[in-house]
Amino acid sequence: MPFESDEYSKRALDFVERLQRLKTYDEICKHILKELAQFGFNYLTSFSIPQAGQSFKDCMWFNNRPQDYIERYSSQNYVLKDPVVTELRKNLNPYSWSDVRRTRELKKSEVNIIDEAREWGSRDGMMLQIVTNSGLVSCFCPCGLGPDLSPRARTALEVIAIYSHHALRRALVQNQRDDVVHIPLTPREREIMQWVAVGKTDDEIGEILLIASTTVTQHVENAKRKLDALRRTYAVVQAIRFGEISL
Amino acid sequence: MPFESDEYSKRALDFVERLQRLKTYDEICKHILKELAQFGFNYLTSFSIPQAGQSFKDCMWFNNRPQDYIERYSSQNYVLKDPVVTELRKNLNPYSWSDVRRTRELKKSEVNIIDEAREWGSRDGMMLQIVTNSGLVSCFCPCGLGPDLSPRARTALEVIAIYSHHALRRALVQNQRDDVVHIPLTPREREIMQWVAVGKTDDEIGEILLIASTTVTQHVENAKRKLDALRRTYAVVQAIRFGEISL
DNA sequence: GCGAAAATCCTAAGAAACTAGGATGGACTT
DNA sequence: AAGTCCATCCTAGTTTCTTAGGATTTTCGC
Incomplete structure (x- = not known):
């Protein structure tokens, strides 16, 4: 199974070059799965982290893990308890399920969640986070x-994950994102929203x-209207998402 | 100057492998500059986008462009007018200075800013954005x-940029970021902050x-205290930055 | 020079957020 | 069994934000 050292470098960039020529979602998925199979990965789940009020399923870029497993995972609300998932908040870098078991003291209920995955054909996996330009965190x-x-x-x-994510996103979201026309802020509005984002009051600003x-x-009111927000908290989030201000 | 096709793939991943063994800031910079020189780049500027109240210079990871050019750029407030920089807000993907000239209708004053760079040894360049886990946008x-x-x-x-940025950040910020201990939110606080982030009032939530x-x-008040925020706009920004909620 | 967009300033009432106090019950740990 | 943390509920006074009206001056492209 393992390749020679040089083999990895070559494979990864070959993968990227071929990936960039593919256009349709199906072609891209097929290409990614084929590559991952070479590393011994049978399954892939790729999702963006859901906002309040959004369901997990609406945030999937791709999934080929068994449907009944996903249903179970979803209905048990495992996404809030699974230590492999909660680790996302703490750990900047890619890690494996086994890394989490080794480095954290887990409760029995937490270990059970990881063990359960075996019954659906997964003993170990990697978690790689990708943060896009608009601040969207994907996994x-x-x-x-x-x-x-x-x-x-x-x-x-890591290289494969970054480019796969971009390719999936390109195929799935391109049109969708173009719909969300956003009225650009003026320089002054941007400047003021930056101060709002750091918690200054209008008097202070x-x-x-x-x-x-x-x-x-x-x-601020003009900016809120342009950003389609009723409160300034959401206006700040939107401004970040649209790249008008940055974190 | 141009390499054979395969040469690019090999170079990029060789670069990454060697980069990951380097520890000190100086070693890393030297390695990056040497690699970029192979592509015909004499200069590199790498910075995170400044927040309100922060100066451009405090946000530099690396810079070897002429100091008097940077001074001039900074004092003229070019960072708000330079079309190559404002393009960052619109364009998800890597682009070159010449791409901006070609695809956008520029005012004379904007073209002048790009042309001025020639006098300091740069005729063209690439802009690559990297968004980190904590939402920080770097260029x-x-x-x-x-x-x-x-x-x-x-x-x-693109591969070089991603790994170079991570390496520079690792060398410069590691300790600094560890200082910023953040008190974790409880599940309920997180849940509520997600609703705050989409602009719901307390009544609605x-x-x-x-x-x-x-x-x-x-x-919300507990979360604000933990996130070191006096207003909820900043609390939301901090929660995103600390990975407690996502965009 | 004209028009459009941007930036500046104002009032006033009602809604929401902030502050500074509390208190109770449940779950988990030692 | 005691202690800690979490989630829940409350009052009341103060500040800030939101909304819905205005108006004037400056800037910039045509």
């Missing part, structure tokens, strides 16, 4: 019975920029 | 007199979760 999770998780395989997987606080309010 | 900007900007070079550059609005207020 690329290949798994299988006996995947290759060597350091060199992980480096190659007025003092900082040497303008009346009513003017600040005015700019 | 990796190599430039030079006659860089190789062929499609295959761009693919390789109370109705959704079937609890009293005063309880919602209480949870």
